[in-house]
Amino acid sequence: MGNDPMSVSMSSRHHDRAPGTCTLAVFSQKGGSGKSTLAIHLSVLAARGRKVLLVDADPQGTVSAWAETRQRPDPLVVRADPSSITEIVSHATTERFELVIVDCPPHAAAGTTALLRVADHIVIPVQPSMPDIAATRRTVALTTAAGKPHSFVINRAPARALEVQQAIDALTPAGPVAPVTIGDRRAFSRALTDGLAVSERAKDEDKAVLEILRYYLWLDSHLLEIERCNRAAA
Ligand SMILES: Nc1ncnc2c1ncn2[C@@H]1O[C@H](COP(=O)(O)OP(=O)(O)O)[C@@H](O)[C@H]1O
Numbered sequence: 001m002g003n004d005p006m007s008v009s010m011s012s013r014h015h016d017r018a019p020g021t022c023t024l025a026v027f028s029q030k031g032g033s034g035k036s037t038l039a040i041h042l043s044v045l046a047a048r049g050r051k052v053l054l055v056d057a058d059p060q061g062t063v064s065a066w067a068e069t070r071q072r073p074d075p076l077v078v079r080a081d082p083s084s085i086t087e088i089v090s091h092a093t094t095e096r097f098e099l100v101i102v103d104c105p106p107h108a109a110a111g112t113t114a115l116l117r118v119a120d121h122i123v124i125p126v127q128p129s130m131p132d133i134a135a136t137r138r139t140v141a142l143t144t145a146a147g148k149p150h151s152f153v154i155n156r157a158p159a160r161a162l163e164v165q166q167a168i169d170a171l172t173p174a175g176p177v178a179p180v181t182i183g184d185r186r187a188f189s190r191a192l193t194d195g196l197a198v199s200e201r202a203k204d205e206d207k208a209v210l211e212i213l214r215y216y217l218w219l220d221s222h223l224l225e226i227e228r229c230n231r232a233a234a
């Protein structure tokens with residue numbers, strides 16, 4: 001582990017943190033944008049340096065199905081009805097979980113607002129296509145109504161840089177876009193089928209591992225900023 005760049009970098013960040021639970025919601029109104037895939041991959045990376053709870057708040061149960069095939073204890077996965085999310089996050093705080101990641105349902109179901117309200121930050125995955133970009137309007141309206149900061153991440157990006165840049169340009173007025181783009185790579189879905197994440201499969205494409213790691217590190221520094229603001233405001 002000592003030679004592992006991932007664990008070194010994350011454990012040093014870990015020591016920078018004030019005690020407390022940071023909650024991240026992965027949300028978009030668009031089904032298939034990559035919410036569950038990203039929630040799982042981020043949780044697995046985060047669990048290397050922190051105590052992480054992954055909450056499956058989508059009745060479709062993608063995250064729970066993944067957890068059932070998984071042979072490893074971390075991250076801890078729970079299934080939750082949106083109506084119980086406040087209680088779950090408060091329990092996670094008591095149990096000293098450092099990060100809670102909530103995989104949200106795609107629709108503005110009753111209770112979605114409750115999911116967004118517990119979040120310190122909302123991640124909105126967007127595929128770089130016109131219908132997906134157009135659909136972010138309502139997603140952003142909901143995050144704004146919940147009074148929570150959000151950022152976009154381009155997921156399933158094709159190799160063509162032009163489409164990706166157009167998507168970034170279209171999204172930027174509505175909020176920060178992560179500078180790391182997640183490519184359309186079969187490695188992401190293949191890993192999930194085995195109850196793993198790409199970072200846990202030695203055979204998988206380095207590109208997929210690097211992308212998700214770089215995105216995680218960007219998000220991590222973003223969250224540190226938010227925590228700093230929260231502490232300053234407290
Ligand atoms: N970066 C990616 N590359 C390739 N396939 C992806 C990627 N992200 C998601 N997928 C696939 O797209 C489909 C929808 O992803 P999922 O995470 O279930 O979306 P959501 O939770 O938003 O409905 C799944 O089959 C998943 O394996």
Ligand SMILES: [Mg+2]
Nearest residue numbers: 035036058062
């Ligand atoms: Mg899902």
